[in-house]
Amino acid sequence: MHRRTRLSLRSSSINDKENEHELTQLPASPRKRRSKLPVVEIDAEREEEVCVGSPKKAARKATRTRLTDVEDVEELENGSHGAVVTDLVGKLPEREKEYDELVGFVENVLSSDGSGSLYISGPPGTGKTATLQRILNHPSFAKKLKPVYINCTSIKSVGSIYKKISEELGLKVSGTTEKLYQSAIETHLERKHKTIMLVLDEIDQLSSSKQTILYSIFEWPARQTARLILIGIANALDLTDRLLARLQARCELKPHLIQFLPYTKQQIVAILKACLEESDSLSRFPEAALGLLAAKVASTSGDIRRALFIARRLVEGAKKEDRKTGSGIQTLVNIGQVMAVLKQVYGASQTLSNDLEEGFPLQQKILICSLMLMLKHGKNKDITVGKLYDVYKTICSRRNIQAVDQTEFISLCTLVETRGIVRLQGKKEPRMHRVCLQWDEEEVTSALNDKQLIASILSDVSCLGK
Amino acid sequence: HAQVAAGTPKRNIQLSNIIEECSNGRRVSRLLELSPKKLEPLPVEEPKTPKRNSRAASTQPTSASKGTPKSANKMKLIRDGTIKPNIHSRDAPVQHDANELALARERLHVSATPSSLPCREKEYEEIYNFLEGKIFDGCGGCMYISGVPGTGKTATTTAVLRALKQLSEEEEIPKFEFVDINGMRLTEPRQAYVHIYRQLTGKTLAWEQAYNLLNKRFTTKAPRRITTVLLVDELDILCNKRQDVVYNLLNWPTMPTAQLVVVTIANTMDLPERLLMGKISSRLGLTRLTFQPYNFRQLQEIVMARLAGMSAFNSDAVQLVARKVAAVSGDARRALDICRRATELADDQAKKAHLSVTVSMMHVQQALTEMITSAKVKTIRSCSRMEQLFLQAVTAEVTRTGIEECNFLGVYSQFEALAAFSGVIVPNPGRAMAICARLAASRLLICECGRSDIYQKILLNISTDDVHFALQASKLL
Numbered sequence: 001m002h003r004r005t006r007l008s009l010r011s012s013s014i015n016d017k018e019n020e021h022e023l024t025q026l027p028a029s030p031r032k033r034r035s036k037l038p039v040v041e042i043d044a045e046r047e048e049e050v051c052v053g054s055p056k057k058a059a060r061k062a063t064r065t066r067l068t069d070v071e072d073v074e075e076l077e078n079g080s081h082g083a084v085v086t087d088l089v090g091k092l093p094e095r096e097k098e099y100d101e102l103v104g105f106v107e108n109v110l111s112s113d114g115s116g117s118l119y120i121s122g123p124p125g126t127g128k129t130a131t132l133q134r135i136l137n138h139p140s141f142a143k144k145l146k147p148v149y150i151n152c153t154s155i156k157s158v159g160s161i162y163k164k165i166s167e168e169l170g171l172k173v174s175g176t177t178e179k180l181y182q183s184a185i186e187t188h189l190e191r192k193h194k195t196i197m198l199v200l201d202e203i204d205q206l207s208s209s210k211q212t213i214l215y216s217i218f219e220w221p222a223r224q225t226a227r228l229i230l231i232g233i234a235n236a237l238d239l240t241d242r243l244l245a246r247l248q249a250r251c252e253l254k255p256h257l258i259q260f261l262p263y264t265k266q267q268i269v270a271i272l273k274a275c276l277e278e279s280d281s282l283s284r285f286p287e288a289a290l291g292l293l294a295a296k297v298a299s300t301s302g303d304i305r306r307a308l309f310i311a312r313r314l315v316e317g318a319k320k321e322d323r324k325t326g327s328g329i330q331t332l333v334n335i336g337q338v339m340a341v342l343k344q345v346y347g348a349s350q351t352l353s354n355d356l357e358e359g360f361p362l363q364q365k366i367l368i369c370s371l372m373l374m375l376k377h378g379k380n381k382d383i384t385v386g387k388l389y390d391v392y393k394t395i396c397s398r399r400n401i402q403a404v405d406q407t408e409f410i411s412l413c414t415l416v417e418t419r420g421i422v423r424l425q426g427k428k429e430p431r432m433h434r435v436c437l438q439w440d441e442e443e444v445t446s447a448l449n450d451k452q453l454i455a456s457i458l459s460d461v462s463c464l465g466k
Numbered sequence: 467h468a469q470v471a472a473g474t475p476k477r478n479i480q481l482s483n484i485i486e487e488c489s490n491g492r493r494v495s496r497l498l499e500l501s502p503k504k505l506e507p508l509p510v511e512e513p514k515t516p517k518r519n520s521r522a523a524s525t526q527p528t529s530a531s532k533g534t535p536k537s538a539n540k541m542k543l544i545r546d547g548t549i550k551p552n553i554h555s556r557d558a559p560v561q562h563d564a565n566e567l568a569l570a571r572e573r574l575h576v577s578a579t580p581s582s583l584p585c586r587e588k589e590y591e592e593i594y595n596f597l598e599g600k601i602f603d604g605c606g607g608c609m610y611i612s613g614v615p616g617t618g619k620t621a622t623t624t625a626v627l628r629a630l631k632q633l634s635e636e637e638e639i640p641k642f643e644f645v646d647i648n649g650m651r652l653t654e655p656r657q658a659y660v661h662i663y664r665q666l667t668g669k670t671l672a673w674e675q676a677y678n679l680l681n682k683r684f685t686t687k688a689p690r691r692i693t694t695v696l697l698v699d700e701l702d703i704l705c706n707k708r709q710d711v712v713y714n715l716l717n718w719p720t721m722p723t724a725q726l727v728v729v730t731i732a733n734t735m736d737l738p739e740r741l742l743m744g745k746i747s748s749r750l751g752l753t754r755l756t757f758q759p760y761n762f763r764q765l766q767e768i769v770m771a772r773l774a775g776m777s778a779f780n781s782d783a784v785q786l787v788a789r790k791v792a793a794v795s796g797d798a799r800r801a802l803d804i805c806r807r808a809t810e811l812a813d814d815q816a817k818k819a820h821l822s823v824t825v826s827m828m829h830v831q832q833a834l835t836e837m838i839t840s841a842k843v844k845t846i847r848s849c850s851r852m853e854q855l856f857l858q859a860v861t862a863e864v865t866r867t868g869i870e871e872c873n874f875l876g877v878y879s880q881f882e883a884l885a886a887f888s889g890v891i892v893p894n895p896g897r898a899m900a901i902c903a904r905l906a907a908s909r910l911l912i913c914e915c916g917r918s919d920i921y922q923k924i925l926l927n928i929s930t931d932d933v934h935f936a937l938q939a940s941k942l943l
Contacts, residue, residue: 124748153710153717154681156674202745205708235745301748305720309751316599345752361759362793386870390929404794405840406928415614415795420736429912431927 092134093274094267095127098260102135105256109229110144110195115221117230117253119203119240122260125303128233131260132199145229146194152205158213161206165198182216189226196228203232207243214244222253230255262302268294271304272311281315284330289314289338296342310341363404364416365448369457370395371422371437372444377461385413385424386431394463406431421447547668567813567825570778574769574806576799579621584771585764586622592755593626593729600727601630601642601693606719608750610701610738611731613757616797619731620699622757627695642693649703655711658704662696677714684724693725701732705741712742716749759796762788768798769805783808783830790834807833842928845908846936852893854937856901857910859884861930874902874920895920 092099102118109116120128136147148168155161162181166173166188173184189196200206206214221228232239232255240247240255247253263271269290276282293314297307314333321331370392374383389409396403404412410430416422421444424433439447445454457463543549562568572578583590593609600607613619624646633639645665647658656673663669663676671679696715698704704711719726734740735756738747760768765788773779784805791801808829816823846857859881863872866880878898885892893901902924906913912925926933 124745151717153708153713154677202713205710303748305748306752309753313753320595320599361796364795384870386926386929390931393929393931405842408794412794418612418614418734420734420740429925429927431912432925 092127092130093271094263095131095260098258099131099134101258102131103138105258106135106141106145106197106229110141113195113227115195115223115226115228115230117218117221117255118232118258119255120231120233120258120260121235121237121239123262123301123303124235125301125305126260126262127304128260129201132201132231132233136197136199141197144195145197147197147199149199149201151201153202155205158206158208161200161213161217169196186220186223189220189223189228191225193227197231198228199231199233201233204234204236204239204243211243215246218244218247218255219253222250263298263304263307264302265291265294265298268298268302268304268307272307275308276311276315279315281318281330284315284318284333285311286332286334289333289335292335292338293342296346300346306345310338310345313341314338360448360450362401363412365450365453366395366399366401366457367392367409367412367416368421368444368448369454370463371435372441372454373458373460374464375437376441376458378464383435384431385410385433385435388413388435389431391463395457395460398460398463545670547664547670565813566776566778567809567816567823570773570776570825571806571809571813573772573776574802574809576802578772579625580771581625583618583622583625584767585760586618586757589618589755589757590622590626593623594629596753597626597630597695597727597729598639601634601639601695604640604693604725606721606724606726606728607753608716608719608728608730609753609755610750611729611755611757612733612735612737614733614759614795614797616795616799617757617759618798619757623697623729623731627697640692642695644695644697646697646699649698649700652703655704655706658698658711658715666694680718681714684718684726685721687723691723691725693727696726696728698728698730701730702734702737702741709743709746713746713749716746720749760792760798760801761796762792765792765796765798765801769801772802777824778809778812779805779825780827783825783827786827786830787834804830804833804837807836842910842932843936845910846928846933849905849910851890853901853905855884855888855890856881856898856905857933858937860911860924860926861933864926864930871923871925874899874922874924877902877924878920 105116105118120132122128132149135141136149141147146169148165150161150164150168152161155164159178162178162185163176166181166184169185169188171181171184171188173180200217203214206217208214218230218232220226221230236242237259240257244255247255272285272290272294273282276285293310294307297303297310314337317337318331318333322329325331367388371383371388373395374388374391375381380387389406392409393403410433413422413424413433413435417424421437421439423436423438425436426433437444445451448454540549544551562572593611596607596609611619611623627644630639630642631644634641643666645662647661649655649658652658652661656677659673659676659680660670663671663680666680666683698715701712704715715728718724719728730750738750742750762785766784769779769784769788770781773784787801787804787808791797791804794800805825808825811829811832812823812825815829846854849857856877859877860872862880862884863876864870867876874895878895881898882892899919902911902913902922905911909927912927914923914925
């Protein structure tokens with residue numbers, strides 16, 4: 001069997017066979033040459049060439065061979081099908097303004113030959129990453145920029161971001177500590193280099209107690225010789241003010257802010273139209289249905305993922321209908337279907353009550369009713385599991401129902417908790433857990449769907465007294 | 467030894483390179499023969515105890531030429547997936563009685579999942595439609611399935627996947643790969659990557675490498691890729707503070723290149739809103755499915771479906787079980803367990819009386835009381851007299867102050883009064899504290915901060931009614 005060395009393992013090859021394969025393929029590959037050459041002999045220029053040019057290619061090649069290798073393991077059958085792929089990276093409707101602003105920013109930095117930092121914020125599903133991907137793939141920047149895209153959720157720990165960056169830049173590091181990687185990046189920034197565009201997605205993952213890493217990264221653009229465009233992406237609007245307050249003290253360090261607002265109704269309609277056009281199913285959607293869908297999504301979150309998801313679901317439903325009828329006529333999506341899906345998606349408790357009419361166990365009903373009774377008529381609103389159990393037992397005995405014992409009762413509470421009706425806030429003893437009702441009374445009443453029981457229990461105030 | 471001498475002096479001998487062999491009953495240690503390059507320390511990813519029983523399986527063509535597998539090599543073979551774990555099999559299969567009750571007991575076992583699940587047709591169809599559509603379209607997606615334990619979530623999902631696998635083998639639908647992970651089976655959320663990678667390729671790597679390879683696999687284009695269906699059970703266990711694992715698992719399906727369908731299962735209905743970050747629940751999408759607890763008719767149908775064609779069970783008895791369980795939790799596992807216990811009870815009776823007995827109401831009632839009965843009253847009754855007195859003192863103190871929490875001093879004064887009243891000699895506080903500690907150990911009381919002696923706080927872990935009820939029979943009341 002092949003025995004892997006630690007080093008080759010780290011370079012994330014699958015097995016040795018590939019390594020050998022790769023080496024025989026590229027006999028004079030700079031990677032190999034570099035590994036044989038002592039570090040001292042490499043002059044700066046050459047190293048740059050080695051770093052920027054070839055390893056990327058070699059890596060690309062390696063990935064290709066590797067992936068085919070992985071694929072070989074799998075069954076090789078026809079994989080791709082004609083489908084509704086909501087891939088909008090190629091062109092991004094309704095984000096032209098932000099895109100232009102970003103391009104302007106990058107061009108500005110490139111022409112001044114300096115560096116700049118940028119922070120992009122916006123709620124989830126507003127197209128931040130998609131816009132950035134588009135800029136990274138921009139053909140006119142490809143020559144002038146060295147793009148580095150890192151998703152900060154993919155790193156092992158906060159400190160390993162340096163390692164990831166230096167790997168992406170193809171830097172040679174003499175050790176494996178965090179400090180060495182950091183200094184390698186910093187020396188690279190001091191040397192002559194192509195402008196780097198460093199995109200850190202989900203940058204809030206990098207926050208730590210002292211924010212040393214975030215600060216040190218955001219201080220790179222202010223270095224004399226550095227040519228770096230640093231772009232951070234996150235959800236929070238005020239992340240730079242909150243986590244990086246000290247950057248405000250120096251004007252050159254302050255990141256430029258761009259905000260991605262939630263999509264409005266018109267924008268969602270335009271995007272959905274562009275998307276449906278691509279998959280030839282626009283004719284299925286009447287204007288009014290699109291409008292309704294867009295208005296609902298825009299009013300709640302403005303998250304395009306949701307809108308695309310709902311549209312997709314409707315198209316799938318229509319397609320299924322097509323398959324069922326078998327005739328060549330395309331089924332249209334009507335307003336009723338849109339309403340039904342929206343109701344299912346947005347009215348959580350309403351759909352609950354529809355489903356729940358049969359499936360609510362009796363003991364859980366009594367538990368919730370006794371909690372409601374205690375909240376309504378009891379003096380103390382601070383209810384623990386123990387107190388609730390006492391009341392529950394009296395109610396059960398009044399009704400001639402066998403009460404469950406305390407351990408069972410605690411598990412009942414957790415079952416009710418999974419529905420989101422109550423929440424247990426814990427000290428360590430289960431009897432001391434606090435029970436909080438999360439829904440309001442009307443919702444609970446409609447969910448339990450047993451007015452008689454609720455009314456009789458709520459009128460039974462004597463159960464509370466001792 | 468010759469091998470040691472042959473090696474270059476630069477080599478450092480490491481424990482993992484020395485292997486022990488048993489030849490002619492003598493233990494011989496020798497250095498593993500290695501080329502200098504291979505002398506690097508072995509990658510230690512997950513320290514595992516070498517499986518003893520894999521020795522039998524390791525006599526496979528790969529290692530057969532080398533003779534007995536070397537311990538270091540064995541770990542490597544295990545990680546490579548060449549050696550499969552196996553357990554010792556019995557010499558002869560266990561004999562089963564042909565008894566009808568025994569057969570019923572076997573069928574009622576929770577693990578004996580039926581081929582078609584009764585009362586879950588709607589959910590089955592919904593999951594089936596979702597997965598079939600995704601496989602046909604070759605695009606990614608997510609689904610979130612929730613419901614209380616024992617409502618058939620995992621069973622339904624795996625049944626759907628089994629049916630789809632069957633169809634894909636018959637080439638009715640495109641081929642797909644199926645990977646499942648369970649949050650509870652992982653020691654750490656990040657181990658999910660290792661498990662997914664192992665199921666895809668059979669190799670075990672450290673999580674970081676596994677993640678990098680998976681990321682590469684899902685983010686790069688491959689024209690001949692087939693859809694991967696990933697079933698994530700117990701999603702809430704995978705959520706740590708950073709939630710990076712859940713983020714990555716749900717971010718991959720959004721890539722157009724991944725063709726990954728993720729089906730997540732958890733208990734909590736509002737988990738995406740309650741526990742997950744906004745960006746993650748946005749990725750999770752809105753395909754949600756909730757499994758409602760079974761009602762008594764459904765539970766009855768489930769049990770009857772398992773016992774189809776058998777007369778071992780009284781149908782009224784099944785109904786009683788179903789009604790009792792449906793009133794509490796609607797958990798099918800529980801209903802099956804109670805039925806099984808009732809069958810065992812009936813079996814015992816049949817053995818005693820040498821008669822054929824069907825499971826009747828009586829057996830079910832007995833099984834139910836066994837399962838639902840509270841041991842607390844019995845415990846209080848069997849306490850010593852002083853302990854009973856102490857419990858009474860605690861209840862008296864609670865009724866006096868009206869607060870649940872009382873301190874030892876107050877309880878002790880009540881205890882003194884009660885003891886004087888019933889004419890026993892009052893133990894000194896040290897002894898009373900020992901009594902208190904004993905009661906706390908059996909969890910009748912909860913004592914907070916044990917070292918604060920007479921100022922320690924005492925809480926009742928049972929309701930005051932229980933104490934009165936248990937002591938009514940004794941002479942103390």
